[in-house]
Amino acid sequence: MSPEEFEFFNNKVRKIWIVQDEEWYFSIVDVCQLLTDSSDGRKYWNKLKQRLSAEGSELVTKCHQLKMKAADGKMRLTDCANTEQLFRIIQSIPSKKAEPFKMWLAKVGKERLDEMADPEKALDRGLSYYREKGYSDEWIKQRLQSKTIRDELTDEWKRVGIKDSKDYAVLTNILTAAWSGKTVQKYKQFKNIHKENLRDNMTNIELTLNQLAEVSATAISKAKNPADISESKQIASEGGNVAKTARKELEAKLGHSVISPLNASDPPSLEVKNNKN
Template sequence: MSHNLEEFTQEKIRSHWDDKSEKWYISITDIVRVLTGSPNPRKYWSVLKTRLKNEGSELATNCSQLKMQSADGKFYLTDVADIEQILRLIQSIPSPKAEPFKLWLAKLGNERIQETEDPEIGIDRAMQSYLRKGYSKEWINQRLKSIEVRKELTDEWDRRGVKAGREFAILTDIITQAWSEKTVKEYKQFKDLKKESLRDHMTNLELVLNMLAEATTTEISQQNQPDTFDQNKVVAHEGGSIAGNTRRQIEAKTGKSIISGSNAKGELPENVAENKRSIK
């Protein structure tokens, strides 16, 4: 995910919340780019990291790496640091943006603590974010529910030993193809999407069927308790196929395809002005 540093820049900072360590991990090169304005933040960080290593800095030797999405839509291993490490990094980079950056980091950490103590706060923030983008409240309610259903599924996969990342993506692809007759890549191409979220561009009915597919997969997995990846593939196909049968029944009754080339925002332009007024 990414966060806007709205206090002083429109640039994105890639970040990841780790549930196990309960920490934010933030892209170091993104921070270097914002603080220095360098056209080559990767090189700047490489030089700085070498200097910090020579000085015996733990930051340079202990920073982690995570796969994060780049501007080309692909995922690459990226140096990341937690908030405490980032604060130490800021001290090594002379920049007039250092103080507002520290305030942003404090706000980021505080928001996550608030959301952990009261999940409704996180839901409210997501609601406001979608409203600002012009989505209808009806669609947003479906989208937030789909996030909950997805989390239940990925938690179930985690319990079954499925690995986050590539294996999650493979099972998601199986479910999607089973109910929509399109892979995730084909679905995104059909909607003329590139790196945008497919779910953020589904219609209400597409979201409902996708939720049915994922919720059914979770239920079957809990009953069958698959213990190999191949068994999880079978369960994913079964869950997606049940939603696929529902899709075909609806299409037979309505005489039109549920799989739409348009997206939620494109379908509901009349809501944009109303939604923006409602959040001012």
């Protein structure tokens, strides 16, 4: 059972997407109200905060106060938690309504430990998730190939001394913008997705062009052997431009852009090869 199947992800709980964090934040008061028999979710949360603090939990101090629309229609500050923090809070709520969440978390925890002991199980589970979402075996095969190509690029970045995940994000943005004309964030906005993986929401054409950009950047980096992050940024741009040239030539023949707003809400549509957008 996935978290999307649980009731609190519906409109009964206020949530807000914070772009800079790439995280959903949920109203803790709403969750407490929904999962308990308390007549006042705010009072319940205040008592729970006291208990968590007494137990030595740092969770309370890590929660954010964000403005959300209140019942009276006004924007008011309220305590919010991201998904990880919210699950921890739910674990501390002694309620029958919270029990399904706790059982799901225990199941996921066991699966993760099993996968750490036997990584092949993680691969099998990933394939199963893709099929359950409606992706075809052909698309899944291409997606797995794209991961291999991405791993080769990150291995090359490591080889030349780039190890910080923030630098990886910067280089990825440069490469993506070079071939598609959009940064990763703008690309996600265009496709109307948030935390989802961008590749999982690409058409097969977009995915192929992204692969071309990454494999080109890898080859150029190996040939030029960059000395620092600045030179790697230039190489990321050059690799992206190789794919940009291919994209422009294809678009000229098709008569329309191949940068598509389609997303994984309809996986079969991602395999459309000649869809005007």
